Amino acid sequence: MVTIIIVLKSIVIGALVGFGVGAGAARMFHAPNVQGMGAFRTFGELNACAGDPISHFSFGLGFLFNSWASVVGAGALTQDVDHRVIPNWAAAILLWKNKNVEETLHNPKRMAFAGALVGVVVVTLLNSTATAIPQSMQLVATKVLVPAANWLINPIMPIVFWMAALDAGKRTGIWGTVLGGMSHLVMGNAVPGIVLGILIGKGLDDSGWNRITKTMVVAVALLFVLSGFFRAFDVALLKSLQVEIPQWLVELHETFGSAVKK
Amino acid sequence: MNELQAKGFWYSEWAFALFVACLSSGIFAGTHLYYVYHVGAFNDIAIVAMLEAGIKGGGYGAAAAFGASFLFARILEGPLVGILDIGGSLQTGIGIGVPALMLGAGFTAPLISFPLALTTGAVLGLAIGAVIILIRKFTINSVNSTFGADVMMGAGNAAGRYLGPLIVISAIMASIPVGIGATAGAAIFYYFNKPIAGGAIIGAMVLGAIFPIPTQ
Numbered sequence: 001m002v003t004i005i006i007v008l009k010s011i012v013i014g015a016l017v018g019f020g021v022g023a024g025a026a027r028m029f030h031a032p033n034v035q036g037m038g039a040f041r042t043f044g045e046l047n048a049c050a051g052d053p054i055s056h057f058s059f060g061l062g063f064l065f066n067s068w069a070s071v072v073g074a075g076a077l078t079q080d081v082d083h084r085v086i087p088n089w090a091a092a093i094l095l096w097k098n099k100n101v102e103e104t105l106h107n108p109k110r111m112a113f114a115g116a117l118v119g120v121v122v123v124t125l126l127n128s129t130a131t132a133i134p135q136s137m138q139l140v141a142t143k144v145l146v147p148a149a150n151w152l153i154n155p156i157m158p159i160v161f162w163m164a165a166l167d168a169g170k171r172t173g174i175w176g177t178v179l180g181g182m183s184h185l186v187m188g189n190a191v192p193g194i195v196l197g198i199l200i201g202k203g204l205d206d207s208g209w210n211r212i213t214k215t216m217v218v219a220v221a222l223l224f225v226l227s228g229f230f231r232a233f234d235v236a237l238l239k240s241l242q243v244e245i246p247q248w249l250v251e252l253h254e255t256f257g258s259a260v261k262k
Numbered sequence: 263m264n265e266l267q268a269k270g271f272w273y274s275e276w277a278f279a280l281f282v283a284c285l286s287s288g289i290f291a292g293t294h295l296y297y298v299y300h301v302g303a304f305n306d307i308a309i310v311a312m313l314e315a316g317i318k319g320g321g322y323g324a325a326a327a328f329g330a331s332f333l334f335a336r337i338l339e340g341p342l343v344g345i346l347d348i349g350g351s352l353q354t355g356i357g358i359g360v361p362a363l364m365l366g367a368g369f370t371a372p373l374i375s376f377p378l379a380l381t382t383g384a385v386l387g388l389a390i391g392a393v394i395i396l397i398r399k400f401t402i403n404s405v406n407s408t409f410g411a412d413v414m415m416g417a418g419n420a421a422g423r424y425l426g427p428l429i430v431i432s433a434i435m436a437s438i439p440v441g442i443g444a445t446a447g448a449a450i451f452y453y454f455n456k457p458i459a460g461g462a463i464i465g466a467m468v469l470g471a472i473f474p475i476p477t478q
Binding site: 030070123136144150168192219 | 306334335376398456466475
């Protein structure tokens with residue numbers, strides 16, 4: 001019974017997600033004139049397959065196994081379903097009949113409907129078979145994939161982004177280093193901070209201190225203050241400096257539902 | 263060609279908001295599936311694990327801050343570079359960050375009810391789409407900068423390549439047969455020009471099915 005409910009909900013979810021991803025991916029080919037959505041790596045990979053349906057299909061299939069292992073192990077579909085499987089398989093379906101990418105892969109309408117079809121099949125398949133997988137396979141997923149994924153998020157990705165920031169120029173390197181370090185302290189991972197550092201550093205390189213870069217710096221500062229507060233970084237900082245936590249701060253945290261541990 | 267194509271509903275600005283609404287509606291409902299049935303969250307294991315830590319009673323702070331910061335960064339970046347990164351903005355922001363904020367505040371209804379989850383996601387997506395189109399209107403024509411999109415693109419691609427070797431190392435540390443399987447799988451996939459992460463996983467799974475990893 002539960003499986004039937006999961007299947008029915010997955011069909012709805014798959015159609016919605018596939019529709020959006022397909023249209024967004026096709027629109028990426030018209031950026032920046034048209035706002036697209038997807039990811040730079042998706043864009044690069046779609047280009048790398050060069051309109052060959054078999055390449056698109058096998059690339060998607062490789063990541064379907066990835067996602068399958070992950071959904072079995074932890075119930076997580078991985079970002080690859082939206083980034084790789086749906087766009088590549090939608091492209092493969094369209095290119096099977098018509099090799100002209102302008103009329104297929106680059107067409108938001110066709111990609112949206114092909115994406116919706118792929119989304120229904122893939123999401124339903126992944127979600128409904130997850131419970132039918134033997135224990136030994138689940139063990140491989142959790143014992144092998146989870147540690148590898150954790151290493152990728154920390155420390156591999158912070159290091160790779162950090163190096164990219166350092167190599168992109170002095171200003172980007174400094175902003176990336178400072179915001180990256182602060183982001184690892186406050187948010188638990190340096191990547192968002194480094195990305196913001198690159199954004200600000202490059203923005204300053206290209207256009208200097210104008211209204212947009214100033215707004216960005218203010219917004220970033222606000223982001224750090226708010227994340228720090230909601231992760232109770234302020235309290236942890238005071239505690240590690242052996243400073244008494246003022247009562248008003250404890251009360252402020254309580255009004256937002258987080259109890260301060262003494 | 264481009265100017266001719268850039269007209270009509272499928273290329274229009276407000277259709278973008280509609281596409282974002284569809285996608286984030288599905289992603290938010292995926293998190294609903296995960297919350298209720300423990301399957302179907304549209305994100306990577308490591309990020310879903312942060313939400314899981316909250317569900318298990320460890321506090322939602324990490325997931326909320328991580329998700330919200332990604333959402334914020336991507337909304338800022340999306341209109342400037344012309345491509346909204348759905349991984350950071352929708353899958354992590356809407357799929358993990360927003361649910362973590364809601365659950366942290368004790369607001370569980372949008373995650374328990376399927377129709378409410380779809381609606382919540384759609385409304386949030388529509389708002390994000392509208393904000394991005396607005397930022398575009400005010401910035402894209404007035405600034406001559408990509409804000410380091412190429413740098414981030416390069417780093418994103420480079421980081422993805424590390425996953426294959428990491429899986430092989432992790433498999434070797436899990437057990438000897440699984441390690442051998444992952445190594446062989448990675449080598450075979452590399453020979454056929456396929457992403458080696460996929461080969462490593464399949465190799466580890468096949469050998470792991472025959473020789474299960476011992477549990478402590």
